[in-house]
Amino acid sequence: MKIVSVINYKGGVGKTSLTSNLGAELAWRGKKVLMLDLDPQTSLTFSFISPDVWEEKFSEDRTIKSWLESFDSPSPIDLASLIYTPERVETALRGRGKLDIISSHLGLINVDLELATKLGGGTIAQVKKNFINLHKTLKVGLSTIDSDAYDVVLIDCPPNFNIITKMAIIACDYILVPARPDFLSTMGIDYLIRNVNGLVKDYNDFANMAQGEKFDSIDPKVLGVVFTMIQEYGGGPMQAHAQFMNRVKGMTGISAFPSYIKRNDTLFADAPELGVPVVLNGYNSGSHQSVVDGLENVASDFRKYLGI
Ligand SMILES: Nc1ncnc2c1ncn2[C@@H]1O[C@H](COP(=O)(O)OP(=O)(O)OP(=O)(O)O)[C@@H](O)[C@H]1O
Numbered sequence: 001m002k003i004v005s006v007i008n009y010k011g012g013v014g015k016t017s018l019t020s021n022l023g024a025e026l027a028w029r030g031k032k033v034l035m036l037d038l039d040p041q042t043s044l045t046f047s048f049i050s051p052d053v054w055e056e057k058f059s060e061d062r063t064i065k066s067w068l069e070s071f072d073s074p075s076p077i078d079l080a081s082l083i084y085t086p087e088r089v090e091t092a093l094r095g096r097g098k099l100d101i102i103s104s105h106l107g108l109i110n111v112d113l114e115l116a117t118k119l120g121g122g123t124i125a126q127v128k129k130n131f132i133n134l135h136k137t138l139k140v141g142l143s144t145i146d147s148d149a150y151d152v153v154l155i156d157c158p159p160n161f162n163i164i165t166k167m168a169i170i171a172c173d174y175i176l177v178p179a180r181p182d183f184l185s186t187m188g189i190d191y192l193i194r195n196v197n198g199l200v201k202d203y204n205d206f207a208n209m210a211q212g213e214k215f216d217s218i219d220p221k222v223l224g225v226v227f228t229m230i231q232e233y234g235g236g237p238m239q240a241h242a243q244f245m246n247r248v249k250g251m252t253g254i255s256a257f258p259s260y261i262k263r264n265d266t267l268f269a270d271a272p273e274l275g276v277p278v279v280l281n282g283y284n285s286g287s288h289q290s291v292v293d294g295l296e297n298v299a300s301d302f303r304k305y306l307g308i
């Protein structure tokens, strides 16, 4: 079971759309995929579960919020008990792979603030121990899920670098960075990777220095940048977009996928209401080729890099 965090500080770059459609494409090709929504905006959750059903069946005690609130209580919730198989997706997959989801909650934003209060401590040693114990929460939680149950876990992160996002980085094997081909979206990538490296270094330093308790060190790999919303001209990315792609390819220590997702405003305009990622709607209308142009190639590169 490979754990992949889908992350970019910048909002609206296509994190959630990539998570759901890549997940669905992989499932269509027979893979077992678990998606985890860590964003208080709950966009991924509401792409699969209607707000009414969510309110009635999930909001109270079946979201990542209730799990995070319970993890250090006397009766912690089992992370696996939050897993849900959206029926419409299951039908659309017609017996192929699996696409499950752990839902988010609009109140997750407050949980992030409450978690920050657990970071103090009387001594430096205690502060470091609290840092590790808090940040490895999700890593510990995911390790309780049967590793044969899924080939890959895709974590849809919020557009920030708060504690919950950091938990995802600590928990994952790989980091996938969706980006739009524009100045602001590419500008932050360098900074994001430096922050990820800084967090990993702090965690490992603290883990090595901890006395009395043994903590494993971590080594999440940056899988690469995937460009979303590329417009083509003459068979390749239009020149302005190619410029941003080359700029990222030129950044030291950062790789970019050779494949990319094409922009298609019509396709994505009404996607969330359908309850099924657009790529599956395409396959179900009889096409053997993904309706999300470029997704098949991105999924193929993704599988190659992960070895799944
Ligand atoms: N390939 C595409 N072509 C056209 N529109 C797209 C494409 N991919 C995503 N979109 C649209 O762009 C918008 C932002 O996408 P999405 O919500 O996936 O981004 P995000 O990075 O998850 O945003 P946030 O940071 O708010 O979580 C959405 O309206 C989505 O439908």
Ligand SMILES: [Mg+2]
Pocket: 015, 016, 017, 039, 043, 044, 156
């Ligand atoms: Mg999103």
